[in-house]
Amino acid sequence: MSASATAAPAPPKVLRVPEHTVEIVSDSGEGAQKCGQIFAAVSAKMGNGVWTVELIPAEIQPPPRVPEGASGNRIRVGENAVTNWGDRTDLVIAFNEQVLLARHRVDALADDALLLIEDKWARSEDPDIVAQWEAALKELSSKHYRIIPVAMEDECLTIVDNPRKGKNMFALGMLARIYGRDMELIKAQIAYAFRKKSEEVYTQNVALLELGFHWAEDNIDIRVEIPTHASDKPLVVMNGNEAIAMGSIASGMELCAMYPITPATSVSHLLSEVFERFGGIVHQAEDEIAAVGVAIGASYAGKVAFTITSGPGMALKTEFLGLAVMTETPLVLVNVQRGGPSTGLPTKVEQSDMLAALYGQTGDSPHIVMAPATIEECFHIMITARRLAETFRTLVMVLSDANLATGVSPYPTPTLDEAWQAAPLDLAPVKEGQKAYGWNKETGLSERIIPGRPGGMFTLTGLAHDDRSKVAYSSDIHQHSSAMRSRKMAVLQSLLVPPTVYGDASGDLLVVGWGSTKGAIEEAVDRARKEGLKVSSLHLRFLSPLEPGLKDIFKRFKKVMTVEINYSDEPDDPYITEENRRRGQLSILLRNATLVDVDCWGRVPGEPLRPMSIVEAIRGRVPRGGAK
């Protein structure tokens, strides 16, 4: 035996692939996320496309060794840009078998996945743990996984006293070896991650990293090679919530009022740390209603302010949102959507607040609703939102979701522009005869007057009012002012360009999506086209007003279908008829606007859509030989 241990290992089998998906899963607090983040950052620096998703349990500190506590990162690494989280995972490092079971049970792992599991549990003195280990391995044997037990903590004990704190670096070392990652880049990332700690912490982490690397060199017989292409443009890597925070700064907004709610709150975490340096503040209000009230007060008094929330918070803000529309007070609201209704799935993705965002206010309440499709768009949409809110004197809603909020991916570093920022406040006396709502009769647009301007005094009111903001006591005033507020939406639509079709401009099926699903839909379309299906896709950023030219685009396809992360009945479900079928939210909107019989396919699994599931939906709707 000793002879074989010292013999040179056989050269590893090299797997050359265009992409691979890796997960590191652990109990909360074992450092799996740090390991995953460094692996992803280094992969991006080396010129790979990367999409990282955080695996987050609902509790802060769930009990150890339970499937519900699975925490970690899932990193899809590709030769080219990666636009979504993909299908299933190819390689997993798990710190215990229970968190691995969680991933197995949600069908997250490829049938032939390579699983590296901490195996100290098999040797536990606690017979219950040993029994759990054995039961888990039996359950995992239902698939053709390749399981490699690794004594991670025992290995780490040769360097440190408390291996629980250091094995994430050992795991990172294994990944570095398997994926041929640049060790110098990794060390630089570790130095950055522990920049607030002592030199000794850095040295110890690097020692653990190298231990893992060498252990994998000696014991893992496989290497994965994903070609890299260094980017010619500088890139930044961040999640969608960070991009929203950065975009709000770039827009020149100076006040974010919020109340904590998952998964929106991390926008305010970043802003709370840095916003004051930029001349802005984050106001944590006493409740969701107060948060939007403070934002409206600030907006009314000067520069456009914003509020961030998720579905339940948007519901609470409803009355104030109507006030912003009625008083034509600019306001930006970001809704990072989660599963609903009610408390729903607080940490999980869903796109089911669209209709509430569009139509959730009382009375006629025309306003702008937009949805970013990528992390990069999360940045730019805040600049557009601020400008539209000011120009059109109305509420602008931005619908992001938990997929964008927690997905991490690189995008080209924006070239910042001063013109993105709000102009300084104009406090000059108002012009003779200028009215509080000097509506242009054609467009409904008007210049607003902020307090502090001599000669402009008026009382803003949520009551129906005339152009001088006087309370309306006659019905024609309400008819006219309603038309003026509504007209602005048509004017904005007239300024938008028709969306671009992804794929051929005509065919059997057009898939229409909105928000975070763009990457997964387009990947699915690519795969379906390779199968010979005549399918294209269209992705909408503007939901109110809708982007122009949709009816003409739809006419060129035999069938149009939305793909959405919200619930819809399947046509062949029990009791479901053409008339009572409850449809996907975007399809309801499109049917109304175009009178085209738009079909829909939606799922609410509490996770981003997998491209393969969309391919299957496409196959189901377009049988080979073309649409019926």
Place this chain on the structure above:
Amino acid sequence: MSYTCGMLPVLDQHEDHHYEMSEYEGAKARWCPGCGDHSILTAVQRLLAAEQLAPEQTMMVSGIGCSSRLPHYMKTYGFHGLHGRALPVATGIKLHRPELTVFVTMGDGDCTSIGAGHWVHAMRYNVDMTAMLLDNGIYGLTKMQTSPTTPQGFKSNTQPFGTLLPPLNPLEIALGVTNASFVAQTAEWAPSHLYATLRAAYKHKGFSFVRILQRCPVFTPAIYQKAVQDPARIQLLVHDDGVVTPDLEKIYKSQLHHDPRDLAAARSLAEQTETIKLGVFYKNPSKPRYEESRRVAPRTPAERIALLEKEFARYAV
């Protein structure tokens, strides 16, 4: 924030102008004849003239209800918003534009019922503004429903056999909030006291909460009637640091020297409701003000871009 520089010339222009009371008058008030709100409107206009506040630098923020119509009757900037939500709006205005002078008018339903959460937190934020609770003990605009301050036994449209619970005491609540800095009570039927109290509230730096007892001539004409008719039912809280109204001292012979810095005494007085106490219960100008702790240095667009580029470097691949 970058308004400061642009604002100064505007202020300079108005240094010479003397504002008459009539220059603060907006639309003709449409409250019922005999409504206490008329007297409150006059007191506010008198205060603005006495303090020579530039109308364009003055904000009247309100919620919904009879009392919340007040901004329409002023010639200042006004924000007539949502029921119960005047205080968050006023807080937002003051956070972004601290140089504006902000007054808030709310009714008892507005402040102590649907907006009670905001009321407690606004007291605690202690943002510099004058908040008036126009307390007539009833919902007027919606036609006589029981409010939190309706006297027990009062027959309303929603509690026709008599209001069920004893009324909420707004002073006790206000004085119970951590970081409250100014709590006073006055009455619309004592105009000089009303004016003096509002003036003390205006001059206080911080959140000034003034409960104004107010008669609704249609629904609750009688609730303060005994006190109106019998001065012995009223006790004045007198102090140089609070409110002193010599003209009233002959009418209201019951006077108590109360130091408004004494919070324990203020709380004890607030609990004693056999006589109506008018005056400043509590005042402490040294309490931290939220907007002061949120002041940030303004940035030019160019500075913001330079800083943001540095911030992006943290995320560079």
